[in-house]
Structure formats: structure tokens, C-alpha cells
Amino acid sequence: MSARFQELDYRQTPLGELSLRRRLEPGTGREIHEIKLNEEFLMSSLFVVAEVELARLALAELTGDSLNVVVGGLGLGYTAQTVLEDPRVGSLLVVDALSEVIEWHEHGLIPAGKTLAADERCRLVHGDFFALTRSGQGFGQTGELDAIVVDIDHSPRHLLHPSNADFYGSEGVRRLAEQLRPGGVFALWSNDPPEDEYAATLATAFTNVRAEVVSFPNPLQDRDSTNTVYLARRR
Numbered sequence: 118m119s120a121r122f123q124e125l126d127y128r129q130t131p132l133g134e135l136s137l138r139r140r141l142e143p144g145t146g147r148e149i150h151e152i153k154l155n156e157e158f159l160m161s162s163l164f165v166v167a168e169v170e171l172a173r174l175a176l177a178e179l180t181g182d183s184l185n186v187v188v189g190g191l192g193l194g195y196t197a198q199t200v201l202e203d204p205r206v207g208s209l210l211v212v213d214a215l216s217e218v219i220e221w222h223e224h225g226l227i228p229a230g231k232t233l234a235a236d237e238r239c240r241l242v243h244g245d246f247f248a249l250t251r252s253g254q255g256f257g258q259t260g261e262l263d264a265i266v267v268d269i270d271h272s273p274r275h276l277l278h279p280s281n282a283d284f285y286g287s288e289g290v291r292r293l294a295e296q297l298r299p300g301g302v303f304a305l306w307s308n309d310p311p312e313d314e315y316a317a318t319l320a321t322a323f324t325n326v327r328a329e330v331v332s333f334p335n336p337l338q339d340r341d342s343t344n345t346v347y348l349a350r351r352r
Contacts, residue, residue, distance in 0.1 A: 121286045125226050128217045130154075132278070139222055150193055152218065152229060155275070160192040162228075166333035167306060167344035168192070168268060168282055174329055174346050175264050175304035176206070183207035187256050187296075189246035189267040191218050193331035194229030196268055196306075201236050209239045214269075216243040247284050263346035264302045265293065272345075288319050294322040297351040307345040317346065323349035 125137045134154040140149050142163070150306075152159045160168075176184070184206045188197050191213035200209050213219055219241045221229030233239050246269060249256060256262065270276045273285040283289045293303060303323060311328035319326045326349045335342040 126217070126221060127159060130217060132215070133214060135217055137226060148182045152192060153187065162193055162195075162295065163326060163336070164333065164342070165193070165195045167331040167346065168195040169199045170329075170331045171268060171304055171306045171346050172193070172196045172266055174348060175266050175302050176203050177198065178302045178350065179205075179263055181205065181263075185261060186210070186264045186265040186266065187212065187262055189265070191215075191222065191241065192268065192270040193227055194222060194233055195309060196266060197239065198229045198232055201232070201264070206238060209236075211239065211241050212244050212246040212256070214243075214245050219243055247281050250284060250289070250292055250296065253292070260295060260298060262297050262301055264304065265296060266304045272307040273305075273312060273315040275309060285318065287318055290318055290322045294324040294351050298352055301351045303347075303349045303351075305347040307347065309345060310343070311345050313346075319347065322352075324352050325350040 122140045123138065125139055126262060127134070127136045138151045138153065140151070141147065142149050150162045166335045182205045186200050186209050188200060188209065188211045191197065191211050191259055197211045200206055220240065221227045221232055225231055233241065246267070270281055276282060284293070297303065311330065316326050316328060326347070329346045329348065331344050331346055332341045
């Protein structure tokens with residue numbers, strides 16, 4: 118590997134080829150960490166504004182202390198790290214389907230891993246977030262969660278696996294709402310523009326449904342890019 122590019126780890130997983138890479142950004146020399154699954158980028162530290170805003174917007178909807186939060190999808194840890202920056206958070210459970218990603222954090226290969234490991238409020242769990250929601254067993258605190266924050270699929274229509282599709286339908290939305298306390302918040306990251314159909318589906322089980330468009334500089338394309346954050350509150 119060159120001094121400007123290093124593959125920190127490579128694994129064969131049930132979902133395909135998974136790799137963690139570190140490279141230096143041309144011009145600035147800044148370290149960029151990237152996670153790839155097959156030929157798709159799951160996460161790059163070059164683009165983290167929306168992942169941070171996902172957590173910030175969700176928690177801004179809540180009042181009170183000792184908040185119980187679940188994050189679906191660990192990635193490079195920016196969403197989880199932002200949750201923990203809020204002193205009102207009492208516990209954070211992060212669920213990820215890839216044990217390798219959790220190992221990278223625990224072994225310090227990903228910078229945010231040190232922060233997450235050092236915070237006693239945070240627990241990283243290897244599991245299928247969608248299966249846990251589907252099973253009815255939830256996350257051990259059914260009806261008591263203050264926020265569920267999800268960053269896994271690329272969007273409600275662009276899925277990492279077809280089996281995730283039911284999560285975005287009316288029954289999946291109902292099951293999701295049952296995990297939250299009354300007034301609890303659901304937040305979802307999407308790489309696509311807002312979709313009226315998905316917002317309408319959320320409205321079957323939630324209130325105060327809205328889609329926030331988050332803009333951020335894209336140096337690769339020399340223009341701004343946008344992501345979407347869906348927000349909804351349990352009735």
C-alpha cells in the first residue's frame with residue numbers, strides 16, 4: 118500500500134466483500150476513512166454532515182433527561198458519537214448487522230471507536246436491526262424508548278437487502294412506533310430526495326411527520342449535495 122492509501126482490513130461476509138480503507142485527501146492531507154461493501158460505499162468520513170444532523174435533529178425534538186436512544190447502523194460512528202455528545206442521553210444502544218464493523222471500532226481502527234468504547238452509556242450490539250423490530254421483542258425496552266435513529270439503507274426504496282423492505286411499509290411503521298414511548302421520536306437518514314409516499318406511510322402511525330433536506334459541500338463534484346432526514350413522533 119502507498120503512504121496515501123491503506124486497506125486497514127478486508128473481510129468476506131454473508132453480505133459480500135467488506136473493506137475498511139484509509140486514505141489521504143489530495144491537497145489537504147486530511148485522513149479519510151471509508152467502508153465499502155462490494156462496490157458500494159457504505160460510509161465515508163468525507164461526508165458526515167447528514168449523519169451528524171440525523172442525531173442532532175432527532176434529539177432536538179425531545180425534552181427531559183435520561184433519554185434512552187437506539188441507533189440502527191454503526192458505520193463510522195458519527196451518528197452514535199453525536200448522540201453521546203448530548204448530556205441528556207442516559208443510554209445508547211447501537212445495533213449493526215456486521216460484527217466486523219463493531220470489531221473495527223473496538224480495536225481502534227476507526228477514530229470514533231475510542232470515544233464510543235470509553236462512554237459507559239454506550240453499548241454496541243451485533244444483530245439485525247430489522248429482524249429485532251420485526252420480532253416484537255424489540256430492543257429490551259418496548260414502549261420505553263425516547264428515540265430510534267436509523268442509518269442503514271440508502272433510502273426507503275434503495276435497500277441494501279430486499280428483506281428490509283417491510284420495515285418501510287405500514288406494518289413495519291406500526292411495529293416501529295410500538296417501540297417508542299408516547300411522544301418518542303423516529304429519525305431516518307436517506308440518500309434520496311424526500312418521498313411523499315414514504316412520508317404518508319409514516320403518518321399512518323406517527324404524527325408531526327416531516328422531511329428535512331440537509332445540504333453539504335461535495336468536493337468530488339465541486340458542488341453541494343443533499344441528503345434527507347425523516348422525522349416523526351409517536352402519537
